[in-house]
Amino acid sequence: MDLGLRGKKAIVTGATKGIGRAIVELFALEGVDIALCSRTQEDVETTVQELRRHNVNVFGQAVNVRDGEAYKAWLQSAASALGGCDIFIPNVSAGGGFDSEKNWTKNFEVDVLHTVRGCETLMPHLEKSSAGSIVIIASTNAVETFGVPQAFNAMKAALITYAKQLAQHVGKKGVRVNSVSPGPIYFEGGSWELIKGTMPKLYDYALRQIPCGRMGTPEEVARIVAFVASPAGSLMAGSNVVADNGFTKRVQF
């Protein structure tokens, strides 16, 4: 199946590690030009070099997405560097945390606002595209309770609702919006490696919830994101795709 991605231009936030890194790798393999960011310039440079081996245009620059003005400026530079934007994947997250009220501020600003600002800033470019598509990275923590009542879970839920609503709003302009909710995804340097190391009981519990006994990989999430984002997924709009290897137990009618 041809995903129809070749020659498309994608902007992915938080793309030097984990799921984001796997998404840009797959996009590059599919011939997509890429703009990416993370907070660490060194990591950005490394990723840019690695992606250029696939003979695509790659633009990268460090930015803290929490800084609204700097982030919007980065988005504009990214779209200029690529000469437009067909696909936007807001992927940065502040991650879990149950320490104080500050977790709510942080998850709101990073997870929610960076997504909203990204969608709004890039919408003129996406509208111009013949295959404009946004895939918001949410989490299964939004659709089923997990762990503690932390801001991460509720803010990811906000993103799923936002994706659905935005899909209605911009569908007539030819832009599709969907979300992908990964379950536990294990990778070196990722949060589940940290949990496995520091909270082995929680790790074992999560693992037991997965019928096949294996957490997902970033590459597996990337393949689903790539399909949803691609012209091949043209019928999908306003969907939340749960990518969790059976981790969640609800029935989604």
Next chain:
Amino acid sequence: MDEFWQRSKSPAFTPVPRVRPQDSPHTPVEKAPDPQLDTNVIDQRRYYSREFMQLEWERMWSKVWLLGGREADIPEPGDYIVTEIGPESILIVRQRDGGVRAFYNVCQHRGARLRGCGIGTTGESLTFKCPYHHWEYTLDGGYHRIPDIDTFPQGRPKKGLSEIHCDTWGGFVWYTLNESPQPLLEFLEPLPRHLEPYNMHKMVQTRDITVEWNCNWKTSVDAFNETYHVQGIHPQLLWYLHDLDVQIDCYERHNRYLIPFGTLSPRVRKPPAIPEPIKTIMKSAGMDPADYDRPISQIRRDVQQHKRAHGAAQGKDYSRLNDDQLTDDYHYLIFPNLSLNVHADDFWIFRQRPHAHDPDRMLYDIMTFELVPDGQEWPQRAEHKQWKHGDKSIGLVLDQDAQNLPSVQAGMHSKGFKGLWIGAQELRIRHFHKVLDDYLYGPQGKPPGGL
């Protein structure tokens, strides 16, 4: 480099920043010169031989100063502590004049114990009445009353209770069975200067637990004397402390190491979030991990500076501690049997006591103390609890040690085990055994065939 070496070599790391000696006027931080010790195996029979156990008793346990208890537990005349060491039971008593004296806890009549283990008081009587025939002793060990003394044609035994030497330091009572001991402070050298800057007198005891462990007392001492086992037994601590950048200092008979806390081991990858154990350090310092936006590698230093800036306002006097002491673990072994985890806000003592007659068992005492901030009400001290190996949890880290040690002890007995193969990260173990040998064998050293 062959494949084995590639797989096995220790990871490279950037040294953790540490305070300079001139910035630590109270607790010395100079690296002590490493003792020149051999690399021979340590004979495993030292851990289970009954002859060796006896030698330890005669030449070491009955010669050294030992921790008896906490002075604050016996504030009033007649308050006492009964503690045991090997086959002996010791009665430590607060005197009418405020001093402290210690005796063998044994009635001179028929050998009954006067009191059971623990803390207590004579109450208003200010006498110890033996439960067997009611021989009664004054606080200084003299006779108060012997029922029907007229029926003893030989009169009473010459002296009252058999007294032993005791002294106080650091808020603790120490005793020795040695009839002509060196002074306590001399025995503790050079540690009093190291430990006095901590506010031990402002700390309340938060745990007082004794667990009978199925291993030799030295198996336990060894376990706390190296950080090499962190990657094996306590993997979660690799996201909490630096197990390789550890300064080891060996003194005449005691030793220590300084472990950076609040930082990552070079054995783990940089995680995407602050590890929960490090968050605990931040929170106890009054910092909000959710509000922290700097790299994890900066946290240790930032916690130090935060505590330095806000300690006084939190009622915590850190003025005599250096910056590293505000985060790190200064870990001491007070020979022979006290493993100390010393921190700015708490102080843990693990006391390892030999079993009365079984070299394969020991008593493991956990005594933890926490700083009570100025202006806060003094909490009740934790009550003493005692149980057997594995009956109850003593916290994740210590449970991991506790689960491990019986199998280590069993392995010591194996024909297939050829002795302890000790590396440089375990220098304190080698030093500990050398000091033990000094007690057992004196300046002539180990005789041929000696363990």
